[in-house]
Amino acid sequence: MTEGDRAGPWVVTGGAGAIGSVVVQELLARGGEVRVIDNLASGQRGNLPAPGSGRLSLTVADLKEPARYAAAFDGAHELWHLAANGDIRKGSEDPRLDLENGILATFAALEEARRHDVPRVIYSSSSVVYGFPTVLPTPESYGPLEPESLYAGAKLASEGLCSAFAHTYGLRVFLFRFANIVGPHMSRGVLFDLFEKLAKDPTRLEVLGDGRQAKSYLRTEDCVAGMLLLSERATEPVNIFNLGAADQISVREIAEKVVRAHGGTAKIEYAGGERGWVGDVPKQFLAIDRAVRLGWKPRWSSAEAIDRTIADLLRERGRGP
Amino acid sequence: MTEGDRAGPWVVTGGAGAIGSVVVQELLARGGEVRVIDNLASGQRGNLPAPGSGRLSLTVADLKEPARYAAAFDGAHELWHLAANGDIRKGSEDPRLDLENGILATFAALEEARRHDVPRVIYSSSSVVYGFPTVLPTPESYGPLEPESLYAGAKLASEGLCSAFAHTYGLRVFLFRFANIVGPHMSRGVLFDLFEKLAKDPTRLEVLGDGRQAKSYLRTEDCVAGMLLLSERATEPVNIFNLGAADQISVREIAEKVVRAHGGTAKIEYAGGERGWVGDVPKQFLAIDRAVRLGWKPRWSSAEAIDRTIADLLRERGRGP
Numbered sequence: 001m002t003e004g005d006r007a008g009p010w011v012v013t014g015g016a017g018a019i020g021s022v023v024v025q026e027l028l029a030r031g032g033e034v035r036v037i038d039n040l041a042s043g044q045r046g047n048l049p050a051p052g053s054g055r056l057s058l059t060v061a062d063l064k065e066p067a068r069y070a071a072a073f074d075g076a077h078e079l080w081h082l083a084a085n086g087d088i089r090k091g092s093e094d095p096r097l098d099l100e101n102g103i104l105a106t107f108a109a110l111e112e113a114r115r116h117d118v119p120r121v122i123y124s125s126s127s128v129v130y131g132f133p134t135v136l137p138t139p140e141s142y143g144p145l146e147p148e149s150l151y152a153g154a155k156l157a158s159e160g161l162c163s164a165f166a167h168t169y170g171l172r173v174f175l176f177r178f179a180n181i182v183g184p185h186m187s188r189g190v191l192f193d194l195f196e197k198l199a200k201d202p203t204r205l206e207v208l209g210d211g212r213q214a215k216s217y218l219r220t221e222d223c224v225a226g227m228l229l230l231s232e233r234a235t236e237p238v239n240i241f242n243l244g245a246a247d248q249i250s251v252r253e254i255a256e257k258v259v260r261a262h263g264g265t266a267k268i269e270y271a272g273g274e275r276g277w278v279g280d281v282p283k284q285f286l287a288i289d290r291a292v293r294l295g296w297k298p299r300w301s302s303a304e305a306i307d308r309t310i311a312d313l314l315r316e317r318g319r320g321p
Numbered sequence: 322m323t324e325g326d327r328a329g330p331w332v333v334t335g336g337a338g339a340i341g342s343v344v345v346q347e348l349l350a351r352g353g354e355v356r357v358i359d360n361l362a363s364g365q366r367g368n369l370p371a372p373g374s375g376r377l378s379l380t381v382a383d384l385k386e387p388a389r390y391a392a393a394f395d396g397a398h399e400l401w402h403l404a405a406n407g408d409i410r411k412g413s414e415d416p417r418l419d420l421e422n423g424i425l426a427t428f429a430a431l432e433e434a435r436r437h438d439v440p441r442v443i444y445s446s447s448s449v450v451y452g453f454p455t456v457l458p459t460p461e462s463y464g465p466l467e468p469e470s471l472y473a474g475a476k477l478a479s480e481g482l483c484s485a486f487a488h489t490y491g492l493r494v495f496l497f498r499f500a501n502i503v504g505p506h507m508s509r510g511v512l513f514d515l516f517e518k519l520a521k522d523p524t525r526l527e528v529l530g531d532g533r534q535a536k537s538y539l540r541t542e543d544c545v546a547g548m549l550l551l552s553e554r555a556t557e558p559v560n561i562f563n564l565g566a567a568d569q570i571s572v573r574e575i576a577e578k579v580v581r582a583h584g585g586t587a588k589i590e591y592a593g594g595e596r597g598w599v600g601d602v603p604k605q606f607l608a609i610d611r612a613v614r615l616g617w618k619p620r621w622s623s624a625e626a627i628d629r630t631i632a633d634l635l636r637e638r639g640r641g642p
Binding site: 111114144155279 | 424489561
């Protein structure tokens, strides 16, 4: 399959989210019809282009209620299943959150794909499936997988469902294990949290953990470009790829960048402890050789991705250039 | 923890099944109270000892209805979660079967363990989580995990849930990836199927696949002894162990043994194809070094396990010694 062959209609769950809306724009640019399903729990209508073109539709529905969105799968050529519970920490307070918005939502989406003979599924998994890996950078073949949070457990469970559907019903699935994705319109994650804290108290910035947590940060555009390219080039029934930057950055460095962007006066205070919160994975660094061999390469390093996203966040708050 | 410290009450889901009932007997022999939860879909009351002792109770309930069995978790020290959909092939006809009796049942059992502060969970996973592995014998660290059937997908999903609950709520979990388990009271599996076929037509025996599928077969007693020993000796929050025989046997050899046990006259006919059915894993052989290092060793080879189980099946049909 070459890029030119790729044709809609496409179904994009979570298409009004920070990553989903970039996927939607890229797919629209390819000329086909894009059908977004989003419950707008964290996604926002404003992230999507105006539906005036007639090639974009939005069904506001929860994936647990297939009757409300099944029609969107009629004649579709690809399912991009990006919807999920976006609040990892909340999952430990209420374990049903990730069961319902992770596992059951994925099952429902796969079932509609199967019923409507949609042959290809792209799924946004996460580096959290690796748990607390003893090998860094971590390759896709790493095991055993021992997820640390309910969110991570739901991601692994969803991978299992995708694989089972692929082998049982002949779908082709593409499972992308994301590093931390940063970019415009994010309403969660370390950068968002730090900005919120400084908005409340510009004099001090409390950082969860000891600041030595080190992770790989990938820009949304790099992430979406990777999914598009690799799902065109990979040909197995089940195709698993890490998507991360080629380097890491520490939470301490991120906090210092954020403080500088706010004038440099806030005092950084570390809450201490190896982890930011229960279920946090303090060291995350993905081996991306497999994706690179197929021709993908992230444009930005982790530090550059953070810098660009700090600029986005300032702009979104009316304080950027 | 030494063997002497182990104390009930124990909750055993699927305790009326072929494996569960052996677990129940072993736990009763240790002197504590055993509370079985079983929906009797494939388990049978007759597999359990008479409840006269007062130390054994049976709650006939489906794991999806916690209100009907939650009381069994009061004060329990261990959950043995062995209940599952036992019919792998049926899962491909109705994908909800493994979702409900695999994933949702595991979630419900873990939730009750968490709510009742049950500190330890033993879970019967399966070698099927490895999919169609490229490394044989397959170690616990093998990846990526690409399950082939809905049953296998549900096992991987359940492992993910166990791991997430362990790390989030401080439970200790023991995940056992079983080879094919054979023993008395089985109502499924290759031996059971071959016996059923010969009962219908003693002149010919149709074998699914080309007969060259080769797998490791472990006796129930070896399997249960392994779970007991390893869950006493392993000390991580998440402990994953393969449990299999130290060798393999082909389906052809098994069919020939079954025919000999029936007088040796039936003609064996191979349906052909590498796999027995959609989702079948034709080559399965588990590395058991990790369990062996902690002191476990299967008593019987695959061929011996098959021989003993053929004798059991003949006896159960009133034709044995």
